[in-house]
Amino acid sequence: MDLELILMQLFSGLALGAILVMVALGLTIVFGMLGIVNFAHGALFMVGAYAGLWVAAQTGSFWWALLVAPIAIGVLGMAIERFLIRPLYGRSPDDPLLLTFGLGYVLVESVRITFGTDGIPFSAPEALQGVVDLGVGYFPLYRLFVVGVVALVLLLLWVALEKTRFGLIVRAGARDPLIMKVLGVDVGRLWLLVFGLGVGLTALGGVLAAPMRNVSPEMGTLVLAEAFVVTVIGGMGSLLGAVVAGLLVGIAVSMTALFAPEMATIVMFALMALILLVRPQGLFGRPGAGA
Amino acid sequence: MMSTTELAAPGALPAHGPVSAGRALDRWRVPLTVAVLCVLPFVLPSQALAVNVLIYGLFTVGFNLLFGYTGLLSFGHAAFFGAGAYLTGMSIVHFGFGWLGAMLTGVVGASLLSAVIGALAIRTRGIYFCMVTLALAQLVYYLALQASGWTGGENGLRGFTVARAELIGGFSVNLLDPLQKYYFLMVFAALALWFVSRVLNSPFGAAIEAVRENETRARACGFDVERTKLLSFILSGALCGLAGTLSALHLSIVPLDALSVHTSSIVVMMTMLGGAGSFFGPFVGALVFLLIEDVASLWTSHWQLIVGIVFILFVLFMPKGIWGSLIALARREGRAPR
Numbered sequence: 001m002d003l004e005l006i007l008m009q010l011f012s013g014l015a016l017g018a019i020l021v022m023v024a025l026g027l028t029i030v031f032g033m034l035g036i037v038n039f040a041h042g043a044l045f046m047v048g049a050y051a052g053l054w055v056a057a058q059t060g061s062f063w064w065a066l067l068v069a070p071i072a073i074g075v076l077g078m079a080i081e082r083f084l085i086r087p088l089y090g091r092s093p094d095d096p097l098l099l100t101f102g103l104g105y106v107l108v109e110s111v112r113i114t115f116g117t118d119g120i121p122f123s124a125p126e127a128l129q130g131v132v133d134l135g136v137g138y139f140p141l142y143r144l145f146v147v148g149v150v151a152l153v154l155l156l157l158w159v160a161l162e163k164t165r166f167g168l169i170v171r172a173g174a175r176d177p178l179i180m181k182v183l184g185v186d187v188g189r190l191w192l193l194v195f196g197l198g199v200g201l202t203a204l205g206g207v208l209a210a211p212m213r214n215v216s217p218e219m220g221t222l223v224l225a226e227a228f229v230v231t232v233i234g235g236m237g238s239l240l241g242a243v244v245a246g247l248l249v250g251i252a253v254s255m256t257a258l259f260a261p262e263m264a265t266i267v268m269f270a271l272m273a274l275i276l277l278v279r280p281q282g283l284f285g286r287p288g289a290g291a
Numbered sequence: 292m293m294s295t296t297e298l299a300a301p302g303a304l305p306a307h308g309p310v311s312a313g314r315a316l317d318r319w320r321v322p323l324t325v326a327v328l329c330v331l332p333f334v335l336p337s338q339a340l341a342v343n344v345l346i347y348g349l350f351t352v353g354f355n356l357l358f359g360y361t362g363l364l365s366f367g368h369a370a371f372f373g374a375g376a377y378l379t380g381m382s383i384v385h386f387g388f389g390w391l392g393a394m395l396t397g398v399v400g401a402s403l404l405s406a407v408i409g410a411l412a413i414r415t416r417g418i419y420f421c422m423v424t425l426a427l428a429q430l431v432y433y434l435a436l437q438a439s440g441w442t443g444g445e446n447g448l449r450g451f452t453v454a455r456a457e458l459i460g461g462f463s464v465n466l467l468d469p470l471q472k473y474y475f476l477m478v479f480a481a482l483a484l485w486f487v488s489r490v491l492n493s494p495f496g497a498a499i500e501a502v503r504e505n506e507t508r509a510r511a512c513g514f515d516v517e518r519t520k521l522l523s524f525i526l527s528g529a530l531c532g533l534a535g536t537l538s539a540l541h542l543s544i545v546p547l548d549a550l551s552v553h554t555s556s557i558v559v560m561m562t563m564l565g566g567a568g569s570f571f572g573p574f575v576g577a578l579v580f581l582l583i584e585d586v587a588s589l590w591t592s593h594w595q596l597i598v599g600i601v602f603i604l605f606v607l608f609m610p611k612g613i614w615g616s617l618i619a620l621a622r623r624e625g626r627a628p629r
Contacts, residue, residue, distance in 0.1 A: 037418045087607060093417060094364050098563060099606040101366075101556065105599030113593055221552055225429045228422035236419060262437045269430035273411055276423065280414045 004136045009258045010251060011134065015143035015212070017250020018150035022205030023223055024230035024242040025157070030198035032174045032237035034191050035093065036085065039101035041202050042224025043108050046217060048073045048203025049210040050111055053122055062125035066149075070204035077199025078192050085195070086188070104220070111217045119214035146208050153204065154243065161239075170194060174237075202227075222265075229272045235285025245283060313621060320570045321488045325481045327574075329474075338469045340585055342476065344578050346538045349480045351561045351573035352487055353530025358559075359568030360491065361523040362503030363413075366421050366555050367428030370408060371528040373550030375401040375535025377435065377442055380545045383451035385441070390456045394479075394536045401532020402525055404431070409524030413517060416506075425552065432550040447546040451539075466540065476537045483533055488570070490526065499523045503568075531558075560602050566615025575614045 027041050038044075051069035056062050084103065088095045123129075124142040131138040161167035169190060173180045177187050205223075213219065230249050234241025249268045257264040275282065316323070328348075332341040350372055357363050379397035382388040388396065408431075412423045435442045442448055456464045456475060464475045490496055498519050501509040510516050539545050548554060557580070565576020583601060587594035609616055 031418070037422065084603070084607070091610070095606055095610060097364070097418065097421060098559070099603055101559070102599050102602035102606060105556070105595055106603065109593050109596035109599060113596070222429075225426055225552070228426050232415075232419065232422055232426065265433045266430060266437070269426055269433070272423070272426055273430075276411050276414055 005258065006255075007136045008134075008139060009254050011139050012143065013251035013254030014247060015146050015250070016254055017247035018147045019205050019209045019212075020226055020230050020250055021150055021243050021246030022153070022208065023202045023227040024234065024246050025239060026198035026201035026205070027227050028231050028234070028237055028239060028242045029201070030195055031231075032239075033170065033194045034085075036096040037100075038198065039097055039224070040080070040104040040107060041100075041199075041227060042220030042222075043104035044073060044077065044199050044220070045202045045206040045209075045223045046215075046220035047076075047107055047111060048206030049122070049215045049219065050115055051203065052207035052210055053115075053120060053215055056122070062128075066204075066207055069207050070200045073203035074196040074200030078196035080199070081192050081195035104224075108217050108220065115217070117217060119216035122210040122215050124211040142211055146212070149208060153201070157239075226268065229268050231282075232272050233275045233282055235282030238282065238284040241282055241284030313618070317570070321481070321485050324484055324571065324574060325477075328477055328480065332470060332473050336585065338473065340581060342469075342473055342541055343581050344574070345473070345477060345480055346534055346541060347557070347561060347581065348574040348577040349483055349537065350531055350534035350558055351565070351577050352484065353527050353534060354558045355562050355567060355573045356487060356490070356499075356530065357523055357527035358562055359572070360496070360503060361499040361520060363520065363524070364421050364559075365412070365424040366552070366559065367408065367412075367424035367426075368527070368531050368558050369550050369552065369554035370428040370431040371401045371405050371531040372535040372538070372554055372558075373431070373435070373545070374404045375532030376539040376545045376549050377448060377535075379536045379539040380448040380451045381441060383453070384448065390453045390540065393453075394533075394540070397536035397539065398529055398532045401535065402529040405525050405528020405532070406521070409521050409528065413520045413524065425555065428550070428555055429552070432547075432552075435550050436547060442547075443545075445547055447544055447548075449544050452543040453540055472541065476541060479533060479537060483530055487530065491570070495519070495522070560598065562612075563602065563605055563610075564612055566612030566618070569612075569614050569618060572612055572614040576612060579613065
């Protein structure tokens with residue numbers, strides 16, 4: 001096996017992992033703050049992709065889709081938190097999980113009714129088609145673009161969480177919501193925003209992934225399982241963990257595809273089983289935080 | 292709060308109160324369920340529906356042992372249902388086993404698989420547990436998809452129709468006759484129900500409920516929490532494997548869908564609809580779910596939308612499920628001042 005092929009596959013894995021990072025980040029931010037797992041996360045990824053498809057068809061521009069769809073789905077996420085999840089705070093932690101799981105069903109069926117059950121191809125914009133020379137070989141420009149967008153989003157997120165007053169409140173709220181309430185912070189509004197942000201991130205992942213695979217109502221199912229694998233490996237609630245594990249899984253899948261294609265989907269689950277055996281709290285998880 | 296008389300002398304309750312009715316219901320729960328199962332093919336709109344209630348009811352009973360009684364929410368129980376079904380079919384197709392050997396292979400195989408997945412999953416808790424079980428079940432799904440030489444891959448496993456089940460003493464059951472097949476399968480479901488009822492009444496049954504109520508306290512009381520959880524997981528997996536086995540004998544094919552997230556989801560919904568942690572809940576849930584599917588699919592192919600909405604409404608407004616809410620209602624009336 002020559003080195004160039006391996007390097008190319010490494011880049012492919014990076015692009016794949018970048019999408020996973022978006023989805024897992026949304027999942028883990030919501031968990032870190034609200035303490036709930038959103039089982040509709042995969043379905044919202046899919047809805048994001050369809051929203052992108054629709055906006056692109058209406059405006060004729062991929063750029064509008066990239067901007068508008070995640071925001072619109074993020075707002076939808078806020079409505080979900082406000083009207084469906086909020087009544088469940090204080091009840092069993094399984095309840096929000098079960099509710100979002102039912103919601104996932106409703107979202108998938110709604111999309112099937114609106115857009116049909118068949119997959120729809122979604123092509124990358126003209127400007128991003130073609131390949132670039134990376135020195136070791138030719139690489140699809142669009143995948144490079146995906147890695148770039150995700151890196152930019154990560155940077156913005158890092159600045160927002162670490163350098164602003166809003167980020168300070170979010171991080172404090174994740175530590176101890178009760179104290180935040182005592183200090184006069186409107187925790188309910190904070191949770192609303194964070195849930196919207198988490199959903200927006202997965203929707204962005206959906207729009208970005210759309211040109212790399214077919215858009216279909218079932219595309220969220222595998223993504224949800226993948227996001228779970230990434231969060232378990234990285235450590236629940238850890239943002240750094242989501243990023244590292246997302247890229248790790250992407251590269252592992254892509255590398256396995258090179259040597260043993262039939263094992264590609266299986267390898268990430270095996271990786272998760274391994275992590276569970278040696279470090280149940282995940283790579284960056286705090287011990288006792290859930291494991 | 293319980294009244295003082297109840298605390299002082301539980302035996303001195305009036306004989307006709309709802310509480311004693313509840314007790315009688317509890318004592319006769321297995322014969323009652325079996326009696327209902329016996330008449331099911333004649334009261335439901337179709338016999339196919341009755342078989343499905345039987346199979347999915349048993350599947351839900353197995354799941355409920357883990358979720359309702361032990362408090363562990365698994366999103367990967369399709370792995371055990373599917374393993375039971377596939378191993379039954381595969382042992383007939385590839386090794387020419389008889390129906391009994393095939394069934395045993397299915398149940399034992401599903402138990403072994405649940406021991407492996409359970410041992411990994413119980414290292415985690417709460418929300419983590421849901422995610423890990425889902426992911427590991429996906430692993431099993433993709434393994435079955437890849438090993439198409441053994442499992443038939445995407446097309447599912449075919450070609451193992453069991454037409455006749457030979458019993459001891461020269462008797463045999465014609466499995467091509469729907470009604471004979473129903474009662475044949477029901478015998479195994481009844482045995483499993485009796486087994487579950489015994490387990491729940493045993494000290495082990497108390498132990499799993501102690502773990503559900505408060506893990507730390509159960510540990511402090513000297514229970515081996517990990518072993519209790521693992522054992523409950525394996526029992527649950529074995530029962531779901533049996534349900535899968537019955538489904539394989541019933542359908543004579545195993546669709547790949549038996550291992551999918553969808554199958555894991557169905558059992559969660561059935562349990563929630565009926566009422567987690569109650570003996571009758573699973574069958575009530577399976578019946579209601581399959582009736583919704585049956586009726587709704589008459590006029591729309593998007594019946595899953597209706598199921599999803601009903602499920603959301605249940606989580607929001609009736610989290611104890613149908614049977615669980617009925618019990619709660621009866622208890623409240625039983626405690627009202629007489």
